[in-house]
Amino acid sequence: MEPKKIYEVATYLRKSRDDTGGEEDVLLKHETALTDLVRKNNWRYVIYREIGRSDSIHFCPEFKRLVKDIENDFYDAVVVMDYDRLSCGDKEDRARVEKTLQQSNTLVVTL
Secondary structure (H helix, E strand, O other): OOOOOOOEEEEEEEEOOOOOOOOOOHHHHHHHHHHHHHHHOOOEEEEEEEEOOOOOHHHOHHHHHHHHHHHOOOOOEEEEOOHHHOOOOOHHHHHHHHHHHHHHOOEEEEO
16 A cells, blocks of 8 residues: 655644743754755645643644644644644543544654
8 A cells, every 4th residue: 555645734833831940942853853854845834833731632722723723634644743742631521632633644754
């Protein structure tokens, strides 16, 4: 079976409110790394930026928008720094995301 072709991707960046401490902007650093990856592959992309808590999906409006867009089959893949960043909320929320990715045949690409 031939690998799925990737043309359209969502790039999801999430920084917890706790990720502070005088260091360079982690979100910007991650965005640069991920946009370098998508440009290298000539993928068209949309960036979803989130700064918030990950303990409830209600505190992650961009993540909710991303999941809805995946459900609507907008993307071939979601690009994230680490797979664990592609979650927001409890086990039920994570299960919904997994199911949505599977049903839409959306790949997850990590750096």
